[in-house]
Amino acid sequence: MYDDREPKAESVALGMVIGKASEFFDFFTYGIASILVFPALIFSFAGDPTIGLTYSLLVFAIGYLTRPFGSALFLAIQRRYGRGSKLTAALLLLGASTAGTAFIPSYDSIGSTAVILLIVFRALQGLALGGAFDGLTSVAAANAQPSERTWYTTMPQLGAPIGFGLALLIFTYIHSSLSPEDFLAFGWRYPMYVAFAINVVALFARLRIVASSEFVEATKDFQLDPKPISRIENWRAVWTGAIVPFAGIATLVLITLYPLGRAVARDSASIGSLFIYEIIGVIVGIASIFAGAFLSKRTGALRVVRTGGAATVVFALLSLILLQSDGIGTGAFIIVGFALLGLTYGQNPRLVARQFSRRDRYTGSAIAADLSWIVGAALTPVVAAWLIDTFGSSGVCIMLSVAGVGTLMAAANVRDGRREEMVPAE
Numbered sequence: 001m002y003d004d005r006e007p008k009a010e011s012v013a014l015g016m017v018i019g020k021a022s023e024f025f026d027f028f029t030y031g032i033a034s035i036l037v038f039p040a041l042i043f044s045f046a047g048d049p050t051i052g053l054t055y056s057l058l059v060f061a062i063g064y065l066t067r068p069f070g071s072a073l074f075l076a077i078q079r080r081y082g083r084g085s086k087l088t089a090a091l092l093l094l095g096a097s098t099a100g101t102a103f104i105p106s107y108d109s110i111g112s113t114a115v116i117l118l119i120v121f122r123a124l125q126g127l128a129l130g131g132a133f134d135g136l137t138s139v140a141a142a143n144a145q146p147s148e149r150t151w152y153t154t155m156p157q158l159g160a161p162i163g164f165g166l167a168l169l170i171f172t173y174i175h176s177s178l179s180p181e182d183f184l185a186f187g188w189r190y191p192m193y194v195a196f197a198i199n200v201v202a203l204f205a206r207l208r209i210v211a212s213s214e215f216v217e218a219t220k221d222f223q224l225d226p227k228p229i230s231r232i233e234n235w236r237a238v239w240t241g242a243i244v245p246f247a248g249i250a251t252l253v254l255i256t257l258y259p260l261g262r263a264v265a266r267d268s269a270s271i272g273s274l275f276i277y278e279i280i281g282v283i284v285g286i287a288s289i290f291a292g293a294f295l296s297k298r299t300g301a302l303r304v305v306r307t308g309g310a311a312t313v314v315f316a317l318l319s320l321i322l323l324q325s326d327g328i329g330t331g332a333f334i335i336v337g338f339a340l341l342g343l344t345y346g347q348n349p350r351l352v353a354r355q356f357s358r359r360d361r362y363t364g365s366a367i368a369a370d371l372s373w374i375v376g377a378a379l380t381p382v383v384a385a386w387l388i389d390t391f392g393s394s395g396v397c398i399m400l401s402v403a404g405v406g407t408l409m410a411a412a413n414v415r416d417g418r419r420e421e422m423v424p425a426e
Contacts, residue, residue: 015208017156018206021162021163021198022091022094022199024159024162025164025194026199027377028167030098032168033101033192035260038118039052040052040184041106041114043056044106045107050389054385057382058382060381062119062126063125063126064129064373064374065126065374065378066130067374068130070126071130071131071133071367074127074131075131079226084207087131087203087207089131090128090130090132091132091202092203094132094195095196095199098195098199100121100124101122102192103189130366133369151297154289154292154293154346154350157349160341161282164256165283168275170191171275172272172275172279175187176272227359227362229363229367232360233360234355234360237364238368240355240413241356241369243375243409244410244411245345246375246410247312247406248340249372249380250376250380251340252341253377254380254399255281255338259274259277259278259330262326262393270326277334277335280331281335281337281338285339288338288340288341290342292342292343293347296347302351302414304347305348305351306408309344309405309407312400313400313408315404319333319397375406384399
């Protein structure tokens with residue numbers, strides 16, 4: 001039986017961090033495998049490693065293209081069967097589809113069936129990620145003291161560096177312990193198995209909160225029940241909310257996946273050192289998100305996000321210098337990128353949620369998040385790969401510049417709402 005005590009802001013925040021970390025563990029486990037494994041294992045028929053990487057990134061994108069469909073499906077499940085049932089189905093599907101990916105044989109073993117299975121499991125991941133939205137950020141904001149609201153609504157964003165850090169530590173250990181042949185044959189599969197166990201832990205952590213009677217009452221008081229997507233009234237806020245996080249998500253994707261992709265493409269022996277730089281970056285990213293929350297508390301989330309968009313454009317220009325080197329320069333690119341997360345990524349959910357009325361906030365925030373990941377995570381690797389193939393490493397500069405300008409343009413159309421308090425509907 002679940003604990004029916006009032007869901008305090010601290011326990012809600014812990015549930016958010018665990019839940020988001022599990023989702024991002026799946027995200028980065030698959031993302032790392034898309035760079036290190038799938039081009040050679042599943043797309044070996046391509047002949048050219050660059051073409052194999054492109055195919056792998058296209059399948060990676062499918063997981064984000066299916067997210068809105070997952071949101072629509074699981075919001076319907078929530079309306080009929082409840083939030084707990086929705087989360088149970090979504091997280092079990094997420095873990096099962098990630099673990100299922102680990103059982104796919106190579107293309108050399110079963111031919112095109114391997115490609116089909118990879119596409120199916122990736123599409124299922126996307127459906128599950130869309131269904132994993134739980135509205136805990138808004139409930140944490142509702143239950144926290146006004147002076148602490150910024151901190152609690154920033155907490156979910158810690159899931160990205162924490163999830164990536166966990167995935168990276170496991171991959172680093174396995175990659176360093178096995179020969180390249182053994183890693184490609186079976187080593188990469190173990191993180192996928194771990195993903196299922198992590199999702200089960202996250203499921204119980206979140207069910208403990210959402211199954212409490214007080215949580216149910218809180219969501220009713222603050223009008224956080226899901227509504228059909230067709231009944232969203234402010235679609236302009238949805239599209240604006242999808243573009244505001246562009247700089248943060250694109251930066252996160254590029255600093256975590258691009259250096260590994262370049263190392264693999266160059267047949268470099270520097271993958272181990274890249275893992276070390278990424279681990280340092282994770283620590284910097286966690287500290288940066290806390291720093292961004294502190295700045296937001298002082299100046300407002302909108303100003304922080306606008307500063308982050310401008311900083312991303314500067315970072316794009318700096319990347320022209322940093323990416324000239326496979327060593328310290330690339331390491332600096334990773335670490336500086338993580339340092340920007342507090343400005344470009346940390347305050348996005350809080351700012352986006354403020355653009356919706358209370359009646360639209362739950363569903364509107366969910367769909368805006370789905371679309372933002374299509375723009376920032378699905379399209380960024382594919383477009384960046386084309387730009388890099390065409391313009392070299394300056395393609396990263398172009399992609400980051402577009403993302404930074406996109407965030408600045410979208411942020412010009414949003415309101416900060418620092419004085420707005422979430423109050424129960426009359």
